[in-house]
Amino acid sequence: MTEFRIPKLNNNDDSYILVEWLAADGQEVKQGDPLVVIETSKTAEELESPADGTLVIRVHSGDCAPGELIAAIGAAVEVAEPVVPEVPPLESGEIDVVITRPAQALIERHGISLDRVRALGKKVIRAEDVESLADPREVVELPRAQRQAADVVVLSHQTIPAAFTVVKADVTDTAKLTRDLSKHARTLIGLSELLVKAVADQRAEFPHLFATWLGDGRIRLAEGSHVGVTIDVGKGLFVPVVRDADVRPLDAVARELMDYRMTALRGSFRERDLEGANIAVTLHSEAGVEFAIPIIYPGHVAALSLASTQQEVQPGDEGFMVRQTVRIGLAFDHRVVNGRDAALFLGAVKRLLEEPRRWLE
Amino acid sequence: MRVAEHLNRSLHTLMENDPSVHLLGEDVSDPYGGAFKITKGLSDRFGPRVMSTPLSEGGIVGVGAGLALAGDRAIVEIMFGDFATLAFDQLVNFAAKSTTMYGRRVDVPLIVRLPTGGRRGYGPTHSQSLQKHFIGVPGLSVYEMSPFHDAGRLFTEIFDSGRPAVFFEDKVLYTKPMLSGGDGLHTFEVRDGWAVIRAERDTEHVLLAPGGLTDRALAALRDLLLEDEIACTLLVPARLHPLDVTPVADVLAAARRVHVAEDGTAGGTWGAEVARLLHERLWGRLTAPITHISAPDSIIPTAAHLEARCTVQPADIRRAINT
Amino acid sequence: MIGAVRERTLTPVSEADLSRMLRIRHFEKALLRLFEQGRLNGTTHTCLGQEHVPVAVSALLSPDDHVFSNHRGHGHFLARYDEPHALLAEITGREGALCNGVGGSQHIYHERFLSTGVQGESLPVAVGVALRHRRTGDGIACAYIGDGTWGEGSVYEALNMAQLWGAPLLVVVEHNRIAQSTPTEAQLAGSIAGRCAGFGVRHERVESVDVNVVRGALAPLVEYVRREKRPAVFEASVHRAGPHSKGDDTRTAAELAEAAAGDWYAHYTRDFPAQVAALEEIERAFVDAAVENVLARPLSEWS
Numbered sequence: 001m002t003e004f005r006i007p008k009l010n011n012n013d014d015s016y017i018l019v020e021w022l023a024a025d026g027q028e029v030k031q032g033d034p035l036v037v038i039e040t041s042k043t044a045e046e047l048e049s050p051a052d053g054t055l056v057i058r059v060h061s062g063d064c065a066p067g068e069l070i071a072a073i074g075a076a077v078e079v080a081e082p083v084v085p086e087v088p089p090l091e092s093g094e095i096d097v098v099i100t101r102p103a104q105a106l107i108e109r110h111g112i113s114l115d116r117v118r119a120l121g122k123k124v125i126r127a128e129d130v131e132s133l134a135d136p137r138e139v140v141e142l143p144r145a146q147r148q149a150a151d152v153v154v155l156s157h158q159t160i161p162a163a164f165t166v167v168k169a170d171v172t173d174t175a176k177l178t179r180d181l182s183k184h185a186r187t188l189i190g191l192s193e194l195l196v197k198a199v200a201d202q203r204a205e206f207p208h209l210f211a212t213w214l215g216d217g218r219i220r221l222a223e224g225s226h227v228g229v230t231i232d233v234g235k236g237l238f239v240p241v242v243r244d245a246d247v248r249p250l251d252a253v254a255r256e257l258m259d260y261r262m263t264a265l266r267g268s269f270r271e272r273d274l275e276g277a278n279i280a281v282t283l284h285s286e287a288g289v290e291f292a293i294p295i296i297y298p299g300h301v302a303a304l305s306l307a308s309t310q311q312e313v314q315p316g317d318e319g320f321m322v323r324q325t326v327r328i329g330l331a332f333d334h335r336v337v338n339g340r341d342a343a344l345f346l347g348a349v350k351r352l353l354e355e356p357r358r359w360l361e
Numbered sequence: 362m363r364v365a366e367h368l369n370r371s372l373h374t375l376m377e378n379d380p381s382v383h384l385l386g387e388d389v390s391d392p393y394g395g396a397f398k399i400t401k402g403l404s405d406r407f408g409p410r411v412m413s414t415p416l417s418e419g420g421i422v423g424v425g426a427g428l429a430l431a432g433d434r435a436i437v438e439i440m441f442g443d444f445a446t447l448a449f450d451q452l453v454n455f456a457a458k459s460t461t462m463y464g465r466r467v468d469v470p471l472i473v474r475l476p477t478g479g480r481r482g483y484g485p486t487h488s489q490s491l492q493k494h495f496i497g498v499p500g501l502s503v504y505e506m507s508p509f510h511d512a513g514r515l516f517t518e519i520f521d522s523g524r525p526a527v528f529f530e531d532k533v534l535y536t537k538p539m540l541s542g543g544d545g546l547h548t549f550e551v552r553d554g555w556a557v558i559r560a561e562r563d564t565e566h567v568l569l570a571p572g573g574l575t576d577r578a579l580a581a582l583r584d585l586l587l588e589d590e591i592a593c594t595l596l597v598p599a600r601l602h603p604l605d606v607t608p609v610a611d612v613l614a615a616a617r618r619v620h621v622a623e624d625g626t627a628g629g630t631w632g633a634e635v636a637r638l639l640h641e642r643l644w645g646r647l648t649a650p651i652t653h654i655s656a657p658d659s660i661i662p663t664a665a666h667l668e669a670r671c672t673v674q675p676a677d678i679r680r681a682i683n684t
Numbered sequence: 685m686i687g688a689v690r691e692r693t694l695t696p697v698s699e700a701d702l703s704r705m706l707r708i709r710h711f712e713k714a715l716l717r718l719f720e721q722g723r724l725n726g727t728t729h730t731c732l733g734q735e736h737v738p739v740a741v742s743a744l745l746s747p748d749d750h751v752f753s754n755h756r757g758h759g760h761f762l763a764r765y766d767e768p769h770a771l772l773a774e775i776t777g778r779e780g781a782l783c784n785g786v787g788g789s790q791h792i793y794h795e796r797f798l799s800t801g802v803q804g805e806s807l808p809v810a811v812g813v814a815l816r817h818r819r820t821g822d823g824i825a826c827a828y829i830g831d832g833t834w835g836e837g838s839v840y841e842a843l844n845m846a847q848l849w850g851a852p853l854l855v856v857v858e859h860n861r862i863a864q865s866t867p868t869e870a871q872l873a874g875s876i877a878g879r880c881a882g883f884g885v886r887h888e889r890v891e892s893v894d895v896n897v898v899r900g901a902l903a904p905l906v907e908y909v910r911r912e913k914r915p916a917v918f919e920a921s922v923h924r925a926g927p928h929s930k931g932d933d934t935r936t937a938a939e940l941a942e943a944a945a946g947d948w949y950a951h952y953t954r955d956f957p958a959q960v961a962a963l964e965e966i967e968r969a970f971v972d973a974a975v976e977n978v979l980a981r982p983l984s985e986w987s
């Protein structure tokens with residue numbers, strides 16, 4: 001078999017145009033037969049066959065370079081020269097699919113048919129596309145609400161250097177009290193409600209925890225305690241806002257939270273229910289949850305978590321006693337407040353939850 | 362059809378359609394037809410409207426400006442773009458300034474054609490790319506030939522604008538085919554003076570380059586796509602200055618990485634000006650500063666191995682985009 | 685080397701020519717005054733002592749002809765166009781300016797008159813314009829340059845092309861023996877005549893500062909350029925009676941005296957005092973009124 005390469009035809013051009021073949025692919029040709037017309041920048045030149053044999057055309061037309069292999073002459077064997085996966089150029093310029101070399105390698109390795117590749121509906125097929133075809137496991141797209149949540153938590157993680165502190169509160173007495181309170185107020189008042197109110201009431205003493213970080217070492221203080229409370233009744237996570245919870249009475253706060261729970265069940269929150277919080281309380285009341293680290297909402301300085309109530313045996317005056325405890329976590333933006341402020345804040349909240357008499361005053 | 366032939370045909374058509382068009386240059390007459398054969402057949406056909414001139418680059422650009430001022434349209438060929446420096450006064454102080462310095466619009470329909478660039482071993486005084494020296498000259502447009510753009514339409518556009526223009530023509534590009542449609546990987550689209558070359562819509566990477574870099578940019582794009590799996594859109598403007606990016610605003614809006622390649626030497630370049638313009642436009646949307654690819658700050662040597670070192674190669678473009 | 689002008693007696697000049705020469709002179713003097721008063725922006729080059737050359741030339745040109753002028757161009761303009769107000773407005777940046785105040789003294793484009801401030805640059809341009817005239821009629825291009833401008837290569841590129849291609853180009857050289865501060869002997873080797881001969885370009889030189897004599901010598905040359913469609917160079921020997929621009933005259937007292945002695949104005953006033961006195965008053969008053977009128981105008985606008 002003889003290789004037929006384009007000779008260097010002049011000094012100027014580093015490429016020529018293959019205009020036309022004068023013999024057909026597969027035809028028997030004789031040495032000296034005119035074979036192909038090559039156009040240089042100056043002229044069109046006919047090249048002759050260098051040997052007798054069957055013509056196997058490699059390059060049919062178009063751009064070609066000196067030294068390039070354009071055909072073979074001899075027994076009709078494969079010419080070994082792996083080239084870019086052949087995607088025939090289309091006259092119109094419309095392209096079927098482009099397969100990258102890494103993708104091509106994967107296609108071959110997994111024996112994937114071109115039809116399946118085409119079915120991806122993509123113009124450029126990359127390795128990752130082929131991998132998706134080769135992997136039998138299902139790929140699922142998350143619901144919109146979850147994708148939005150994903151954005152929020154990523155932003156929080158990327159932008160807020162958070163620290164975390166947790167305290168344990170003894171709520172044995174409070175648990176009893178909440179029953180009376182609920183009866184009296186004719187709405188459910190539990191630890192969650194007490195915590196929301198307790199947190200809201202701290203703003204006067206701990207204004208920084210309700211602030212917004214502005215950058216450059218500056219924060220903007222809040223004008224009210226607007227507490228976001230996580231509610232997830234199985235229809236997605238919502239964080240409705242109890243506005244001005246510091247200046248409203250406990251029963252009003254409790255009633256609003258109850259309303260929000262109902263709204264969540266109906267799945268009919270309005271935008272304004274969900275806007276304007278400056279601190280958040282996340283509820284983790286599922287039995288057995290000991291403590292939880294909340295995510296600080298972008299724009300907030302702090303987020304609290306309320307875990308489920310635990311039974312604890314503690315040494316008491318007469319031997320041992322069973323107490324009910326709960327852990328309250330505080331994640332805080334460490335640029336704005338330090339561990340000491342966090343501990344003081346949690347301490348104040350804890351006292352309110354532990355000493356139910358205060359609620360009756 | 363090759364670019365050289367396309368240019369030649371465009372000039373034939375232009376002179377045939379418009380008897381006011383005159384062409385001057387050294388050795389442009391038949392049978393020689395210009396050092397790069399771009400003017401072949403014109404003097405045989407159009408007689409005295411085609412003039413072979415003495416070696417007087419400044420003089421003939423002045424004559425062209427005079428013809429233009431008096432009501433004709435003039436094309437001046439300077440044999441090698443390097444010699445445009447000899448016509449700098451006529452271009453900058455006369456032709457360009459005259460469009461405005463007399464307090465009203467004065468038309469100077471003048472095109473100065475400049476065979477440009479290295480990669481042919483002509484050595485330091487016959488290989489340079491002087492585009493940057495003509496950027497930001499009040500009243501002067503800077504064009505560059507590309508295999509995508511119809512040269513005849515560009516010539517007409519320049520004449521109709523009434524502004525003089527320098528028209529750079531890459532010497533290696535002369536030997537390349539005109540391009541349309543696509544190349545099997547990319548589609549080629551021409552819109553409002555821009556060629557948009559891409560494999561898919563809304564690519565993260567966008568490369569801007571003048572027409573003379575087309576072959577090298579396409580080679581880089583091919584490797585980037587097939588080997589590195591990076592899709593990059595190539596934008597080729599016909600008019601380098603003033604640069605109007607509005608026709609390709611959609612492509613740029615989708616970009617997160619922008620690269621500018623050019624043949625000129627580093628320092629005070631067209632590409633730097635493009636980067637400035639695009640930084641203003643795209644600031645905040647890009648994930649990295651605009652990458653600039655140019656020849657090094659050097660003369661262009663003659664020996665092929667040295668010359669290759671001092672001219673932009675496809676691998677330079679690929680490397681810049683892929684890092 | 686060119687000696688001082690020796691005529692003792694000039695021929696009588698027509699009222700029209702004399703009026704125009706006097707108008708140019710008073711226009712230039714007014715500019716120098718305005719400059720001193722700080723009412724002119726930038727610079728200005730007056731043609732004191734050279735007024736008769738453009739007056740001699742302009743009468744031989746037709747409206748179709750193009751005139752290319754240089755930095756010392758007020759006389760070139762005023763000899764051709766009866767529009768001193770517009771020129772003054774241009775120089776002072778007032779409404780009614782020829783080029784909206786953008787070009788100023790050295791950059792004027794009005795009808796077929798164009799000046800630019802780069803020495804020698806206009807000659808190749810004039811060749812281009814002349815080539816168009818050659819093709820389309822019997823117009824010519826007339827370009828004024830000074831003796832110092834013969835240092836510029838563009839002059840020779842232009843002469844070469846003009847002669848090769850038969851461009852009807854008349855180059856009028858106002859040879860005032862000086863370029864800014866440099867005397868001709870210090871900047872021009874050989875002669876202008878010799879340089880023209882090298883290109884085979886016809887050249888005439890006139891020594892007289894008599895406008896009639898200058899015009900008489902030039903007329904056949906203009907005819908030659910127009911009819912034969914060939915370039916020609918006309919060299920008029922003159923004296924720069926004023927500074928190069930403003931307050932930048934470094935010539936010695938003797939040199940200044942020599943220049944003053946070669947001023948046509950001195951000779952003509954001596955020979956024809958009554959005619960000068962009669963017309964001078966009119967032109968002076970006219971120019972003064974023009975100055976007052978133009979300076980009262982609002983500033984020019986440019987969009």
Ligand SMILES: Cc1ncc(C[n+]2csc(CCOP(=O)(O)OP(=O)(O)O)c2C)c(N)n1
Pocket residue numbers: 755756801802803804829830831832833834858860862863864928
């Ligand atoms: C290319 C260029 N160089 C220098 C100057 C600065 N310049 C203005 S006038 C002048 C002297 C010109 O002498 P000449 O040609 O004899 O004319 P004249 O002033 O004597 O009328 C010079 C050097 C200029 N305007 N253009």
Ligand SMILES: [Mg+2]
Pocket residue numbers: 830831832858859860861862863864
């Ligand atoms: Mg002089």
